[in-house]
């Protein structure tokens with residue numbers, strides 16, 4: 001089983017868009033995929049157009065097993081959903097023993113999936129720490145703007161700290177440039193900057209270009225492959241999927 005946290009401290013960098021469309025593209029190749037949402041916005045259920053009664057709230061509180069919380073979203077694609085109640089658990093977790101590994105403990109036995117993708121929250125916090133302690137790999141969507149690039153360096157710093165405490169092998173495995181418009185000078189500067197940095201050598205994925213079809217698809221509760229298979233967004237996420245299938 002491959003487990004991938006999709007994380008950037010900055011909001012609006014394409015974490016949810018990437019989780020959903022990468023998840024669905026992997027599922028379309030026949031892989032068994034689970035998306036875990038740990039964000040209080042609960043966007044993943046909405047984007048996939050699925051309803052649920054139990055969420056990650058119940059799982060973390062020990063009120064339900066993961067089997068009871070998971071809903072099927074598409075062929076080969078399941079979702080462990082979230083909603084605003086997760087913020088309540090995050091507050092309670094502060095007093096828990098071994099709180100950084102609560103999610104890992106509750107997910108024991110989940111190894112039947114080929115891929116588990118966690119759609120992280122914006123910002124820091126205990127839930128993201130839990131996601132990073134569960135996942136073996138880390139994928140960082142970076143939109144082409146200053147605060148997002150800065151967010152990338154903050155992620156780098158955070159995992160350095162986590163490595164000291166818990167996860168010795170944690171590192172950024174893949175940087176996914178998002179909202180790419182190569183006609184924009186700033187975009188080119190950021191891409192050139194990443195590519196010349198030794199620190200990020202070999203871990204820059206194919207780019208995800210700006211495509212309004214990606215936001216439209218969510219409003220319809222569809223992935224990009226259902227909404228517009230001929231779009232730039234669909235093409236770009238297929239390239240990302242291939243890269244992930246090669247083993248990131």
Ligand SMILES: Nc1ncnc2c1ncn2[C@@H]1O[C@H](COP(=O)(O)OP(=O)(O)O)[C@@H](O)[C@H]1O
Pocket residue numbers: 010011012013014015016017018122178179180208209210211212214215216218
């Ligand atoms: N490549 C893209 N082109 C155009 N719009 C996008 C793209 N990626 C994401 N979006 C839109 O931008 C907004 C923020 O993306 P989202 O994936 O929700 O970010 P995050 O989860 O990091 O906060 C959403 O409305 C989404 O539909």
Ligand SMILES: [Mg+2]
Pocket residue numbers: 015016017039043119
């Ligand atoms: Mg999101």
